[in-house]
Amino acid sequence: MNYGLYIHVPFCARRCPYCDFYSISALDLIPRYVAALGREASQAAPAWPGPFETLFIGGGSPSLLNREGLTGLLAALAPLDLSGLKEITLEANPEDVSPEQADLWTETGVTRLSLGLQTLDERWLSDVLGRTHAVGQSLAAVETLRGRPYALAFDLIYGLPSQLVEDWGTDLSRAAELGPDHISTYSLTLEPGAPLARTIAEKYLPPLPPPELVADMFLISGQALAAKGFYRYEVSNFAKPGHESQHNLKYWRREPYLGLGPAAHSFDGHRRWSNPPSVRQWATALDSGADPRNLVEELDQPAERLEMIMLGLRLPEGLPEDRLASAPRLAEFIESGHLVRSEGRIRPTEKGLLLADRLAVELA
Ligand code: SF4
Incomplete structure (x- = not known):
């Protein structure tokens, strides 16, 4: 079995006001984190004989790790069979990119560098998103990374307060012209407790654009790119042919992946579990030889079917037709242009991808 391996690096220099990922700024905990990661890898190895095919080092801010931190992290994974790795992705913030770090990522075998640009429009970058880098640093980071032996992927956010469809189109085109191989586009969604949600609620910033405008931004992304x-190979992801994220495809195709590190999630093909979102709680459990996992979910048949349809409709490749043979409202969604039947599969159109989750609930 070819598994995916996800490593959550839960450290950031500072919290961004819209972020919902688990991270802390206590960088002095990195050595403890790396040691606990090694214990977790040893604990997981018997149930995951491998080989692992993809490794995704995400966060958090993995680009904060210096040579000692990153080589320590990779050494901690030695109990796992990484001999078949075909893709190693590392997430990076523009402000962490330097020629030295870029050399380190080359030496450690990174094949994809995912750069969190977020936006190339200064109006939103610091005042709204609270990022610590400036657009100039993003452009400099791209220049530093150009010509390295890894593919370049960008993360961009749209649906920002007072943003217009034209603004997003311009941002996207500027990013595409920098020559990446892959672009992920996420519409800004805020948990009620997020500091940015409070800033907007208190009217220090304009509200998020209405859903119709966000839908237009979604649709023009496909055309502009x-x-x-x-091409759009998943709801939020675009690649030049051959540069799709093999690791993320495993999530959407319901293939097994192991997640290590605090707040990491795993799926073994039937069960899902996650680690506690706390470095201390997670490391303390591992230090004492205990199992750090705090949630194991065994999917029953209806839940598994809903998940299979929901994930399948995130991909333009869709689902084999026979899996939806008894689905209610299938004919209606084909008639309305949200789905098409082709080559034995039911595939979402661009319009269908926009509503993938809602369609799945109706079809399950
Ligand atoms: S750098 Fe990324 S992971 Fe860290 S707080 Fe900001 S958005 Fe979240």
Whole structure:
């Protein structure tokens, strides 16, 4: 079995006001984190004989790790069979990119560098998103990374307070012209407790654009990026052919993946579990030889079917037709142009991808 391996690096220099990922700024805990990661890898190895095919080092801010931190992290994974790795992704913030770090990522075998640009429009970057980098640093980071032996992926956010469809189109085109191989586009969603949600509620910033406008931004993303040689291979992800994220495809195709580190999630093909979102709680459990996992969910048949349809409809490849043979409202969604039947599969159109989750609930 070819598994995916996800490592959550839960450290950031500072919290961004919209972020919902688990991270802390206590960088002095990195050595303890690396040691506990080694214990977790040893604990997991018997149930995950491998080989692992993809490794995704995400966070948090993995690009904060210096040579000692990153090589320590990779050494901690020695109990796992990584001999078949075909893809190693590392997430990086523009402000962490330097020629030295770029050399380190080359030496450690990174094949994809995922750069969190977020936006190339200064109006939103610091005042709204609270990022610590400036647009100039993003551009400099891209130049530093150009010509390295890894593919370049960008993360962008749209649906920002007072953003217009034209603004997003311009941002996207600027990013595409920098020559990445992959672009992920996420619409800004805020948990009620997020500091940015409070700033907007207290009217220090304009509200998020209405859903119709966000839908238009979603649809123009496909058109704008198609003109630059990208295709949408998942609801939020665009690649030049051959540069799709093999690791993330495992999530959407319901293939097994192991997640290590605090707040990491895993799926073994039937059960899902997650680690506690706390470095101390997670490391303390591992230090004492205990199992750190705090949630194991065994999917029953209806839940498994809903998940299979929901994930399948995130991909333009869709699902084999026979899996939806008894689905209610299938004919209606084909008639309305949200789904098409082709080559034995039911595939979502662009309009269908926009509503993938809602369609899945109706079809399950
Ligand atoms: S750098 Fe990324 S992971 Fe860290 S707080 Fe900001 S958005 Fe969240």
